[in-house]
Amino acid sequence: MAPFFQVRAKLGPVIPDNSIPMLQLLSPDGTYGVPKEYAKYGEIIDSISEDTLLAMYRDMARIRRFDIEAIALQRQGQLGLWVPAIGQEGAQIGSGYGVGPNDHIFPSYREHGVALTHGVELMSILKMMRGVNHGGWNPEETRFHLYAIVLASQVLHAVGYAMGVKFDGKVGTGNLEEDLAVISYFGDGATAEGDISESLLFAAVNKAPIVFFIQNNQWAISSRVDTQTTVPLYTRGEGFGVPGLRIDGNDVLANYAATKYHMDQAREGAGPVLLEALTYRIGAHTTSDDPSKYRDEEEVEYWKARDPIQRFETFLRRQGINDDFFDEVKIAGDALAADIREQTFALGIPPLENIFNHVYSEEHPEIDRQKAWLKAYEEKMGSHE
Numbered sequence: 134m135a136p137f138f139q140v141r142a143k144l145g146p147v148i149p150d151n152s153i154p155m156l157q158l159l160s161p162d163g164t165y166g167v168p169k170e171y172a173k174y175g176e177i178i179d180s181i182s183e184d185t186l187l188a189m190y191r192d193m194a195r196i197r198r199f200d201i202e203a204i205a206l207q208r209q210g211q212l213g214l215w216v217p218a219i220g221q222e223g224a225q226i227g228s229g230y231g232v233g234p235n236d237h238i239f240p241s242y243r244e245h246g247v248a249l250t251h252g253v254e255l256m257s258i259l260k261m262m263r264g265v266n267h268g269g270w271n272p273e274e275t276r277f278h279l280y281a282i283v284l285a286s287q288v289l290h291a292v293g294y295a296m297g298v299k300f301d302g303k304v305g306t307g308n309l310e311e312d313l314a315v316i317s318y319f320g321d322g323a324t325a326e327g328d329i330s331e332s333l334l335f336a337a338v339n340k341a342p343i344v345f346f347i348q349n350n351q352w353a354i355s356s357r358v359d360t361q362t363t364v365p366l367y368t369r370g371e372g373f374g375v376p377g378l379r380i381d382g383n384d385v386l387a388n389y390a391a392t393k394y395h396m397d398q399a400r401e402g403a404g405p406v407l408l409e410a411l412t413y414r415i416g417a418h419t420t421s422d423d424p425s426k427y428r429d430e431e432e433v434e435y436w437k438a439r440d441p442i443q444r445f446e447t448f449l450r451r452q453g454i455n456d457d458f459f460d461e462v463k464i465a466g467d468a469l470a471a472d473i474r475e476q477t478f479a480l481g482i483p484p485l486e487n488i489f490n491h492v493y494s495e496e497h498p499e500i501d502r503q504k505a506w507l508k509a510y511e512e513k514m515g516s517h518e
C-alpha cells in the first residue's frame with residue numbers, strides 16, 4: 134500500500150542569486166571593504182571601538198555554545214523542545230548591537246542572540262522551553278518582548294507599539310533620552326502571512342518608527358524560500374512605501390551598521406524600513422525536525438563555508454587579535470555550558486497555580502473560581518510532586 138504521507142522530492146540546493154545588490158562589509162574570507170554606494174554604513178563601522186568588536190565576537194561565540202548545549206539538554210529529556218539558531222549569529226548579534234538603549238524589540242522565537250544583547254537571562258529561555266515559565270523575562274525591563282509562536286503576530290504588535298510611540302510624540306524630538314524606535318524580527322516564511330502586509334501598510338501610512346528585520350534563513354521548516362516569494366524579500370515593502378535593503382546576514386558588521394543606521398533614522402522620524410538579512414539555518418528547524426528529509430547536505434556545506442563566527446574571527450585575527458583572546462572565549466563558553474547544565478538539572482516543578490499568573494493584570498473572579506477548583510482537585514488527588 135502506498136504510504137499515506139510522501140516526502141516530496143528535493144528541489145536541489147537553495148543557493149542565493151549573487152547578482153542581487155547586498156550590503157556586505159566583510160567578505161566570506163574575512164576581508165573588510167566598503168563599496169562606495171554603501172559609504173554611510175562604513176562610517177558607522179569607522180567609529181566602533183575594538184572593545185565593542187571583541188564584545189560582539191564574545192556574544193556570537195557565547196550564543197552558539199549556548200545553542201549547542203541546549204540541543205544536548207533537549208536530547209537528554211531536559212527541555213521539551215529547542216529552536217536552534219546556529220548560523221544566524223551574525224544577523225542576530227550584529228542587529229542586536231544596532232538597537233539603541235530605549236528601543237523596543239519584538240522577536241519571533243529564534244532570536245536568542247538578540248535576547249543576549251539586551252540583557253535577557255539565558256536561563257529564562259531554557260525555562261520556557263522546559264515549560265516551567267510563561268516566557269520568562271520582563272519586557273518592561275529588557276525592552277525585549279516575549280517570544281511569539283504565532284507567525285507574524287509580533288510584527289502587528291510591533292507596528293502598534295511604534296504607532297503609539299509616534300502618537301506619544303517620542304519620535305524626532307532630538308531628545309535622545311526619550312526618543313525611541315522599534316524593531317521586529319520575523320522569518321522568510323512569515324512574510325507570506327497577511328499580517329506582514331498589514332503591518333507594512335500601517336507602518337507606512339503612519340510613518341511609524343520601525344525597522345522590519347527579516348532573517349531570511351531560506352527555509353520555513355521544509356518550505357524553501359522560493360516557494361514563498363518570487364521577488365527578493367527586501368523589495369516586499371516597496372508597494373506599501375517601505376524601502377528595503379538586503380544585507381549579508383552572515384556579516385556581523387553589515388548587520389550592525391545597517392540596523393544602527395536605520396534605527397537611528399527611524400528614531401529621528403524617517404519612517405519604516407525593511408531589512409532582509411540573507412542567512413542560513415544550519416541546524417534543524419527545531420529539535421522535532423529532520424532537515425535531511427528535505428534538503429541536501431551540499432547546500433548546508435555551502436553555508437557552513439560562510440559561517441559568520443569563523444568569518445569574524447578571521448577578520449579579528451588580521452586586526453592583530455591573537456590566541457589569548459580566542460582561548461579565553463572558548464574557556465568562557467565551556468563554563469557557560471557547565472553552568473546552564475547544572476542550573477537546568479536543578480530546576481524543580483513550579484507551583485501549579487503559576488498557570489494563573491499574568492492571565493489578567495488584576496484579580497478576576499473567573500480566575501479565583503478556577504484556582505479554588507484546582508486547589509480542591511489537588512487536595513483530592515494528593516501532591517503532583
Ligand SMILES: Cc1ncc(C[n+]2csc(CCOP(=O)(O)OP(=O)(O)O)c2C)c(N)n1
Nearest residue numbers: 243282283284320321322323350352353354
Ligand atoms: C500563523 C502560524 N502558522 C503556522 C505556524 C507553524 N509554523 C511554525 S514555524 C513555521 C515556519 C516559519 O518559518 P520562517 O518564518 O521562515 O522562520 P524560521 O522558523 O525559519 O526562523 C511554521 C509554518 C505558526 N507557528 N503560526
